Amino acid sequence: MRIGELAKRAGTTTRALRFYESQGLLEAQRTSNGYREYDDHDLRLVREIQSLQAVGMSLEDTRPFVACLRAGHESGDSCPDSREVYQRKLAEVDECLERLQAVREFLLARLAFQDPCLVAEPKEFQCS
Amino acid sequence: MRIGELAKRAGTTTRALRFYESQGLLEAQRTSNGYREYDDHDLRLVREIQSLQAVGMSLEDTRPFVACLRAGHESGDSCPDSREVYQRKLAEVDECLERLQAVREFLLARLAFQDPCLVAEPKEFQCS
DNA sequence: GGTTGCCTTGACGTGTGCGTCAAGGTTTAG
């Protein structure tokens, strides 16, 4: 299939697919006229990328998963590198949850009391 | 005081202060040679901006608080617009917490079981 | 042969909060 159909089947855009290719996440055969040609395996790769992005991972984070699928594994997260990413992400999420809880307490307190001196500020806040 | 001293006292940079001014958050008197001149009230404004940013607010979000201080209130969050921002932020934080929890469950499950089909994917994830 | 609908590469735009030069003016110390 060509890039337009892959985009439609994956529910994305041709621009995104070309961008993935520019980032080395996706490869494509070329037909004689220069058109990109994809198969179902590529569709699988794109879906993997999308589902990982949906849980807050960057494209860089998806690299090991894509590599894992390319290496022939039936799921992208059965390789050590992928599981490392999971663990790192989990740690990030946990940290983010803590900060968000602190921010939440801060906001609740500020909304409840008018006195700003009663409420300590949370530490810095940077969640993906 | 001039911009350098204000920056030092607030623990920020002159670049940030000029940026705040370009965004209409900070104003400055000018001395005869064109230098910006600030007072303690401006320092208070900058500190307000910083503490709000620290809890994840954008510069745009800080606008009502700054206006509230400028209007003469002793705390930036005693005006209705500021409290609205608090409420909106609280809602955002709550939504973000839910999504992060779902992501956390997803990651934990993926790390525990090798079978990817057992785990449903969380919905889209976009936390500030 | 003209239109439509695909495809190609290239390059600039988006949002956020500044960082980092660049090129120059001002003030103070020596």
Next chain:
DNA sequence: CTAAACCTTGACGCACACGTCAAGGCAACC
């Protein structure tokens, strides 16, 4: 007089994941 340490405006850079033209090639249909 000069060097250091301030200050000014202007403008480009960054990260991220693409969106959005622009200018053109290719294939099929009327």
